[in-house]
Structure formats: structure tokens, C-alpha cells
Amino acid sequence: MPELSNAVNQARKEIDNRFDFKGSGSRIESSGEIITLHSADEFHLSSMLDVLETRLVRREVPLESISWGDVQPGPKGTVKREAKVIQGIDADKAREITKFVKRIDKKVNVTVQQEQVRVSSKSKDSLQAIIKALKEHDFGLALQFTNYR
Incomplete structure (x- = not known):
């Protein structure tokens, strides 16, 4: 779990500093076992997902341990996507x-x-x-x- 939060923090910093995300309202929120990506459009959302997955791989967090939900519309034409962290075996x-x-x-x-x-x-x-x-x-x-x- 610490590696997951480190990867999310690194992705958050990269998104805050990248030029192509300036003014897009893109942000990553994490609370416990839920990670939420918010952005102005689906293009930025998919770019954020790519950044986050890259950081997860670098921190050696298996991508199979994250279950991504569907893209959901948000207020004022924004979009969001939630992910649930899978721990243990059902x-x-x-x-x-x-x-x-x-x-x-x-x-x-x-x-x-x-x-x-x-x-x-x-x-x-x-x-x-x-x-x-x-x-x-x-x-x-x-x-x-x-x-x-």
C-alpha cells in the first residue's frame, strides 16, 4: 500500500508540472482503496491514466491489483474515472x-x-x-x- 500511495503522489506531481495538463483541471484523488481521476475531457483522462500506470509499474505495483471503472460524466462537461484497489483473494x-x-x-x-x-x-x-x-x-x-x- 505505501508503494501505491507513492506512485499516486508521483503521478500527481507530474500532472501538476506538465505543460499539456495546465488549465485542464486534471487531478488525481486517492482515499483509502479508491483512486479517482478527474479531467476536462477524455483525452486528458487517458493521458493521466497512462502517467499513473507508468508510475505504478516503476514502483512495482502490479496493474492487475487495480480494477478500473467506466468513464463517468462529471459537472460542467468534465469526466472522471474511479479505480478500486484489489487486496486479497475473493x-x-x-x-x-x-x-x-x-x-x-x-x-x-x-x-x-x-x-x-x-x-x-x-x-x-x-x-x-x-x-x-x-x-x-x-x-x-x-x-x-x-x-x-
């Missing part, structure tokens, strides 16, 4: 990941704990094979792996 995705892991190796233990999936096994080789398979498969969200014991 129950449906956890079930999908559990089934995927069980198809690879039936000997591993898979448990869902709050917003994470925990995989344990006696064999490190089977855990490494599962990690490799999970990295290759696209679940539509950013996966992180910790505690390789």
Missing part, C-alpha cells in the same frame, strides 16, 4: 486456485485463510512446481508468494 478465485493446485498435485494441502490461499507440502519440489504453474496461469489478479518452507 472466495470464488480462492476456490478456482484450490482446484487448479489440486489438479497439479493431489498430495499437497490447500487451505483458504481469510483473503489468502495457503499451500503446504512435505516436498519442496512439489511446492516449486505449483508456484511455477501458478505464475504461468492467468487468474486475473496479481499473486504473491511468501514463506517457502
Whole structure:
């Protein structure tokens, strides 16, 4: 989360200082898990989105962890776009990941704990094979792996 706020602050500073955004009323607001982009038109909004995504990539924040909403009209012809930061794994995705892991190796233990999936096994080789398979498969969200014991 700190890297996300750093990326948003860097994008905000760049938008404030760039010549092509002067007078466009473009701004980025962030409050908790919601990021909102405001601008005078869709062209500036897409440019702001590009700046923000560039900063997120540089700060190593996965773009899959952000769910963008549709462009919404605002007051006086302005437009805005909201994004929700995705943290953790919902129950449906956890079930999908559990089934995927069980198809690879039936000997591993898979448990869902709050917003994470925990995989344990006696064999490190089977855990490494599962990690490799999970990295290759696209679940539509950013996966992180910790505690390789």
C-alpha cells in the first residue's frame, strides 16, 4: 500500500508540472482503496491514466491489483474515472486456485485463510512446481508468494 500511495503522489506531481495538463483541471484523488481521476475531457483522462500506470509499474505495483471503472460524466462537461484497489483473494478465485493446485498435485494441502490461499507440502519440489504453474496461469489478479518452507 505505501508503494501505491507513492506512485499516486508521483503521478500527481507530474500532472501538476506538465505543460499539456495546465488549465485542464486534471487531478488525481486517492482515499483509502479508491483512486479517482478527474479531467476536462477524455483525452486528458487517458493521458493521466497512462502517467499513473507508468508510475505504478516503476514502483512495482502490479496493474492487475487495480480494477478500473467506466468513464463517468462529471459537472460542467468534465469526466472522471474511479479505480478500486484489489487486496486479497475473493472466495470464488480462492476456490478456482484450490482446484487448479489440486489438479497439479493431489498430495499437497490447500487451505483458504481469510483473503489468502495457503499451500503446504512435505516436498519442496512439489511446492516449486505449483508456484511455477501458478505464475504461468492467468487468474486475473496479481499473486504473491511468501514463506517457502
